[in-house]
Amino acid sequence: LRLTERRLDLLTISSPRNLALDAERASASSDAPGSLSSRRVPVVFVTARVHPGETPSSFLMHGLLSFLLSDDPQAVALRDRALIKLVPMLNPDGVFLGNYRCSSLGVDLNRHWQNSSPWVSPTILAVRTLMGAYANDPRWVPAICVDMHAHSTALNGFLFCNSHDDPDAFEREAAFPRALSAAARDLPFSGAKFC
Numbered sequence: 001l002r003l004t005e006r007r008l009d010l011l012t013i014s015s016p017r018n019l020a021l022d023a024e025r026a027s028a029s030s031d032a033p034g035s036l037s038s039r040r041v042p043v044v045f046v047t048a049r050v051h052p053g054e055t056p057s058s059f060l061m062h063g064l065l066s067f068l069l070s071d072d073p074q075a076v077a078l079r080d081r082a083l084i085k086l087v088p089m090l091n092p093d094g095v096f097l098g099n100y101r102c103s104s105l106g107v108d109l110n111r112h113w114q115n116s117s118p119w120v121s122p123t124i125l126a127v128r129t130l131m132g133a134y135a136n137d138p139r140w141v142p143a144i145c146v147d148m149h150a151h152s153t154a155l156n157g158f159l160f161c162n163s164h165d166d167p168d169a170f171e172r173e174a175a176f177p178r179a180l181s182a183a184a185r186d187l188p189f190s191g192a193k194f195c
Contacts, residue, residue, distance in 0.1 A: 008090075008092060008123045009088055010087055010130075011086040011087075012085055012086075013068045013069065013079060014083045014084060017080075021083075021139060025134075025139065040138070040139060040141045041141065042081065042082040042083070042142075043082065043083045043084075043141065043142055044082050044083070045145040045146070046084065046085070046087070046145075047127065048087070048148040049088065049090055049091055050149070051094075051100070051108070051110065051149060051150075053101060057150050058088070061148060064086070083140070085130070087123075090123050090127065107121070113128065156186045156188070158191035158192065159176075159180070159187065159193070161173050161176075161193065163195055170194070173194070174192070
């Protein structure tokens with residue numbers, strides 16, 4: 001998938017039941033719904049290091065992995081309720097080359113989510129394709145996608161979120177920043193930007 005043949009890692013964390021359903025999805029044809037479960041399982045995508053120089057996102061990803069793999073009751077409950085897909089490094093070529101924001105072709109991959117291509121932004125295309133497969137499969141519910149970044153001058157943490165004209169859609173979008181703000185004082189809801 002990458003121009004320099006560096007691996008794009010995808011980690012899947014969940015309960016054995018959800019992992020079995022995911023294995024069935026991966027091995028079945030795209031038009032054959034699964035038989036293991038009639039319930040719809042939420043899918044969470046978390047990515048990091050689309051900008052190679054934003055190394056704090058690797059620390060965030062490491063902390064998230066440590067929590068998700070722990071015996072903490074909240075981690076166990078999350079694994080039971082959702083399928084979590086993690087891409088620790090979206091731009092492995094740029095990281096290897098020591099770039100700050102760009103890929104091996106000199107492009108900012110974060111600007112290629114809407115029109116990714118196999119040549120210019122193969123890692124973005126791969127993640128978008130996988131997200132689309134889950135979004136179009138009735139066994140799964142796309143719950144949230146978190147793309148971890150870092151900022152050179154901003155203090156604390158902040159979230160950029162999608163903005164919706166529909167009040168119900170906006171409230172669904174704002175639920176995660178509100179919950180995160182309640183759990184982590186360094187991520188205040190007032191710092192969330194809806195655009």
